[in-house]
Amino acid sequence: MKFGVVVFPGSNCDQDAVDTLELMGQTVVKLWHKDHDLQGSDFIILPGGFSYGDYLRTGAVARFSPIMNEVIAHANRGGYLLGICNGFQILAEARLVPGVLLRNTNQQYICKNIHLAPQSKDALLTAGLDKPAYKIPVAHGEGRYFADADTLKRLNDNDQVLFRYCNEAGEITDAANCNGSVENIAGVTNETKNVFGMMPHPERAADPVLGNTDGRLILEQVLKAVLV
């Protein structure tokens, strides 16, 4: 399987994504946002960062980058696509996943470790995760997930919530909700479950030298894409 990591002006986690995938023994290419070719990538990653300086809203400009035409066509063909943090914001702006990302309730940039409880029992990214809580860093100013009541009902009925913010024991509490997301939602998938968006950064918790490999456990789930 070949991974393609898209680089927008202002991306700053593209190399972390490449390094982590290479650590996992995968073939990875970087895809420049002005290109029109996914170079045969089977699995596309939109990395974290501050694409176009986060103007007008985070992800709002990047969503119109030339390569997004190919990324959207890939997703519509059923191809796998993962957006992390700014990547999630771009997916939401492109309407490839439901909901939006708003400014954190405390109006501040949050940079710390949080815990995630895996939710969806049949999404590729979470179905194989069996720990109650995964310790993963967040780093964002606009990470508060929001969707209206009808959308939330559809997400829950169709098992599309990937992760919720939880405490160390895996309990989904208000105190664990770092940015004020509705229903503690930290990640969602689309209706057909081939597009994944998540605010926390698993690629920043994947190398043993950093003292936490919970992120690698999450990212290893994507390797199952070759089996399905």
Ligand SMILES: NC(=O)CC[C@H](N)C(=O)O
């Ligand atoms: N780490 C990132 O991807 C930065 C997130 C984002 N642009 C924000 O501050 O909301």
